[in-house]
Amino acid sequence: MAHLLADEFFLLAHHDVTGRPRLHPRAVGLGLASAVVGELVTTGAVTVSSGHMWVVDPGAPGDPLGRSVLGLLLDEPAHTAVRTWLAVLSERAHRHVARRLVAAGVLRAEQSRRLMRTRTVYVPVDMNTAAWPWARLSMRLRRLEPLDEADLFLAGLATQTGLDTYLLDGADPEVGQHLAVLLHQMRPTFRDLLVHTGAAVGNAVLSGRA
Template identity: 45%
Template sequence: MTVYRTRTRDWSTTSPAATPLAEPAVPLPPTGWLADELFLIAHDDVTGRLRVPARTVGRGLAAAMLADLAYVGAVTVAATGKVVTGTAAPGAVDPWGRTVLRWIDTDTPHPPAAWIDRLAGHAYRSVADRLTVAGLVRPRTVRRWLRRHTGYPPVDTNVAAWPWARLTMRVRRRTRLNTHDSTLARLCVATGLGGHILGADTSTARRQLRQLLTPVPPGVDQLLRPLAATDGRSRHSQHGQRGQHDRRSRR
């Protein structure tokens, strides 16, 4: 059995022809939802441990869920900049998606950033439950100190690693990403998982990734921007803190 272990390497400094790879076959069909694939990438494909803080993953999953709804026509961003429901058939989304649509339909209109904040606290558990029902992960509760923590190790390592393997190989080959993978890559970078798919989260690696992205629909782009803006502020803050530390060290 082929196992796609998620070891990272800086592909921005590697020739795409240096070590050609064959496209792996997916052992089981993926669910097709961006939120599900982001969830799998955000967890270790063996232990199920989170790669980035839970709060960050929650915001990323919230944005991914909104993007999923936008792709099936269930939500859109109006000219006012507020998220509104679309015309998708009820069967195009799952029960949790229908719950989100009811919230959007009955609440005061809000911009994408507000909905990402609101859904962030619910998104992780809803995606975890969906993947559990699909048989892709299994909940496992462990005790750490005086608290209980539920992790979600994968049922099949190959399936769990597939979204990462697909993105990493296409970035490594300098292959232009389709709309789905372009959206997923942007979500990964904005959720702090850029280094995991790029090998190194450097300005060079990000610039090379941008050259591979296919433009996403305007409505989806508007849903992703708040997440990217938060990532940008975080990186700027970290850069400023490092600069202050360096200046203090030289004194």
């Protein structure tokens, strides 16, 4: 079953049985925000260059989440900084992408009560489905295979958010070198998005520890 970029990053960033995040929450949110922007780049609705992003085709096809984000961008044409939009979108990306996966039957929402607070945990319905993005990427990278644009973006997003240690755990050094070569060859708009995502994640996690 094919999923959108943010859906697959969500599955990569959470445990395939418990649904618990593998990363700092800010890193998860920024990664999901970047993946949602990546979906808009893929459809041709948005482009990214030199740390800025703007709408190039308001009528490009998209799902309800993508169209809502596109609406936000169109409402604020003066604001184009990638880092600004990643910060804005990260505040609600987790909730919206999780709901999309619930609607698709991939996750189910469970209430967890701890220290007098109730929170929602999104648990995979099927472990194999949840683990597939990791298994697919890990297998192709370890075999030194080429990646299509979507998988290459996901692998790049893993490196920028800290998921690469999980994705490449135990792999030979040549696997990391192979990925670096592939990332260097990807479309400039995606490279630019990934670079600014990594910078945003680094700053957010450091400020969270301060």
